[in-house]
Amino acid sequence: MAEYKGVLICGELIEGRLTGISKELLGIGRKLADDLGEELSILLMGSDLSNAAREAIACGANKVYIAAQPLLDNYHCDACTEVATNLCREIAPSVFLLGQTDMGRDIAPRIAARLKVALAVDCVELRIEPDTKLLIQTRPVYGGNALAEVVSVTHPQMATVRAKSMSPLEPDESRQGESIPVKVEVDIETMKIKLVERIKQPIEGVKLEDADAVVAGGAGIGSAGNFAMLEELAKLLKGAVGASRVPCQEGWVSQSIEIGQTGKIVTPNIYIAIGISGAVQHIAGCLGSKCIVAVNKDPDANIFKVADFGIVADYKEALPAFTEKCKEIIG
Amino acid sequence: MINIIVCVKQILDPEMPPGKFKIDPESNKVIPPEGIPLVVSPFDEQAVEAALRIKEQCGAKITVVTVGESSAVNAVKHSLAMGADEGIVVEHIIEGYDSLLTAYILTKAIEEIVAYDLIICGREAADWGSGQVGSIIAESLGIPVVARTRKIEVMDSRLKVEHIIEDGDESLELPMPAVITVSYEIGQARIPTGWGVISAARKKIPSWSLEDIGVDLSQIGDTSSRIKLLKLFTPTRERGCQIIEGKTAAEAAANLALRLREAKVI
Structure with a gap:
């Protein structure tokens, strides 16, 4: 497939800056492009993209495709699908990567359907096979019980990448690259889906995905009120509170803090799992943590298999003493 | 009254104990554990639930469709027991990672059903978790799609949906026919009643072959022409x-x- 060349990234922005996952995509994209001996490009959509374009070049991009259109400042699924599909048709990249984000989940399958190509979602590892120069994609399946290694035979080889699974490059302002304008032929007025309103839920304290410390509770916590104990510890460690599936389903906590294969993926320095049995689909969401600590009454709980440290105890007795000691230590 | 089609998939129970999960390294396939019955993929169950709530709100005829081996009729029966009206099984075994083929067959089945205003799918299946089928069906039929919705409201020939975005929601309006995908945010799916199970057992569930719905496999190509599974392993x-x-x-x-x-x- 000699006519397909280069690696293309679909960039995402927040207040005019590249998001964390976009920089991670550039990090892995740079490596894949080097292994192929080809160029790395990124697509940016919105208005006022010059800062983000500079950032992208510093993070490894050779080319920045600028789809300048103020209407794209507000994410619109139909419009973004259209712009990204058209660019893929025009520049025919060998590899096209998106983040496994809300936008990536929305538009990647639609682009793949339009291009009639395979798509591997939620990849945690990507590499170029030296002989065939094809992209080997590794992704968790069966709720994290298994990993699958797949290769797409169709081009562009499309994948979405799980956040925090790849490392960004150290930004280097001396890197050079070029910006290329992209013709945007979308009229949001004619799109079938109309945006009525957007409601942002304000987050108090540290964002769960970005927290260095996560204190997570499971079915063993027993009630909404008991989560206050976890809040206290999280505050002390300057971290955030998360939960496994049961507390979210029972309505003890907001569904937005579910950690697991189908919820948030977290990779803090310390992950404290309290009253969590350790279902595989939950573990899939916290396995990347540097240190996992488990507190559980059941010595046979699955969570101890993936933890670094643990105590076998009722959290109601253990947690206050633990928080107290931490206060003493941290000061 | 509107016509709703819900796509469901029968899978290995994702809640099975981790110790029961075994892979055959020769065939790169999961060995079905003995004594643990197959289930409807949980998000697909929530898709049925979403359809039932619309039926209660404004009246609807709900048709459930699945592609799979002949035992997939149980997934349809479960959906009928929950309250869906009709069900169809398209008998064909597909590799779970070939979303394009799955969606192509479902699209052909939907075209055969003819009357549809709304198609609801689970956001992703709990086995291969590709999360693509709903979107590909919409692209194939040339109709709008909103993935990952919290709430669906029918207003005459239009839909109002709450779409989940990072740190919030957006409220969207779109015309029917359309495809919507849902997951746990919809809330718990109902448990079939005893009466539901009895009336579902009495219903005839037609089984269609690929020829019945005009699927031409040479047109779409086999799975290996798109994607190859190199290795399936337990980390x-x-x-x-x-x-x-x-x-x-x-x-x-x-x-x-x-x-x-x-x-x-x-």
């Missing part, structure tokens, strides 16, 4: 947990904090 993840002891739970907890300090984790 090793034992970390060797250090259990911290103490005379009481409180003492063990205090010792844990000291140990974490020693390891420079806190």
